[in-house]
Amino acid sequence: MNELEISILTPKDWERYKCVRLESLNDSPDSFGSTFGEEAALSDSEWQSRLDLKSRGLDALPLIAEINGQAVGLAWGVIHAPDREVVHIYQMWVSPASRGKGIAQALLSEIKAWALGSGCNLLALAVTTSNAAAVRLYRSSGFITTGQPTPLRSDSLLMLQPMVMTLHSGE
Incomplete structure (x- = not known):
């Protein structure tokens, strides 16, 4: 594999x-x-705004993974006030051609390090139950299921399973 670069x-x-x-x-x-339809309809200014964390008052770590300048992965870590002890993981994705090469694990590691540095003690996410690989x-990676599955979207039969990982500063 060529050198993986993860950047904010x-x-x-x-x-x-x-x-x-x-x-x-x-x-x-x-x-x-x-x-796809919902987000493809966003204006350029809405896309710009998503990454303007300061003006949004958002404590987040938006990451992109690239190999040779080609985007191969994406993930966000977000701390929602007032619960500043939990980092939520969103938009985790790795391109099909790059799966199984440790990219998702590298993105998770970056978010975990950021969470620990931010004084958080829990990572949380939700995964589609039918996505066995995820x-x-x-x-x-150390996540455990918590709570009951909920529908992916109001019109969907697919279910999301909440998962969490407890963090310790010694990790």
Whole structure:
């Protein structure tokens, strides 16, 4: 594998973010609460705004994974006030050609390090129960199921399973 580079998306990266996010929604429509149609309809200023964390008052870590300048993965870590002890993971995706190469694990590691550095003690996410590969990834990374599955979207038969990982500063 060529060298993997993971970087933080900033407002100037909005076009790269838009491209990889839409690619993820097109590739894996059953993995996200949002749809390709909903996000493809967003204006350029809305895409720019998503990455303007300061103006949104958002404590987040939007990450992009690239190999040779080609986007191959995406993930966000977000701390929602007032519960500043939990980092929620959203938009986790790796391109089909790059799956199984440790990219998702590298994205999770970056978010975990950020969470620990932010004084958080829990990572939380929700995974589509039918996505066996993602469920295996999260379980092998130390996540456990919590709570009851809920529908992916109001009109969907697919279910999301909440999962959490407890963090310890010594990890």
